[in-house]
Amino acid sequence: MxxxxxxxxxxxxxxxxxxxxxxxxxxxxxxxxxxxxxxxxxxxxxxxxxxxxxxxxxAGRRLRFDLPLAPQGTVFQQAVWQALRCIPFGQTSSYSALAAEIARPTAVRAVGAANGANPIAVIIPCHRVIGCDGSLTGYAGGLPRKALLLKLEGAQLPEQRLLSI
Structure with a gap:
């Protein structure tokens, strides 16, 4: 390694x-x-x-990473991390939408836990997951970092959500 x-x-x-x-x-x-x-x-x-x-x-010149990834995790975590990679640059999703995406609609909390266990920050974009109400919820690196990444990507969120962090 x-x-x-x-x-x-x-x-x-x-x-x-x-x-x-x-x-x-x-x-x-x-x-x-x-x-x-x-x-x-x-x-x-x-x-x-x-x-x-x-x-x-x-620098704002790359919208998608093109790297071989080998995150270590359970089959469920791998499914969540793969779904995260499908959230486009500058867009967001919710935990419930991710749960539905992996065909586990009742596993919202487990999706949240898998999101929090993401070992490849930024590149597997767990920062693009927000609350259903648009709130910036949970981020292992802290909400100010999450807000900074979303601002960098130009995510469309209520401005007060990003500035209040």
Whole structure:
């Protein structure tokens, strides 16, 4: 597994992956140290394309990521994460809509938990999930980061929802 740090407008990120694809894009949350695996090695150039695409995204020049992804999770989590990838740039969805999308309409809370367990922040766009009423609800990286990402993408939300964070 290779890893490297990436400085972004939403703070420092930890990127990790292997030949199978990108496995993690983690945010610095409350200054908690990231767990670097015993067998992990600092990336030389292995994660350069991830950084390039993140640079383009944060500069407003990339609307969709084109990277091999290999997030580790349950079959249910994988289904939720795949559904997240289908939410277009600049648009949002709700937990209930995602539950319906994966044919599990009563699993709204489980969808929320899977969304919160997303190991590849930004690239698997869990920040695009909002409450049915348009509210910015739950985001592991904090609501200010979620608001910043949605503003960057030009998401159409009531302005006071973004400014009140």
């Amino acid at each position: 290779f890893y490297r740090h990436y400085d972004s407008p939403i703070g420092r990120l930890l990127l990790s992956g292997d030949a199978g694809g990108l496995q993690q894009v983690l945010m610095d949350i409350d200054g908690k140290p990231w767990k670097i695996g015993e067998n992990w090695r600092a990336a030389a150039h292995e994660l350069d394309e991830v950084c390039k695409q993140l640079d383009e995204y944060f």
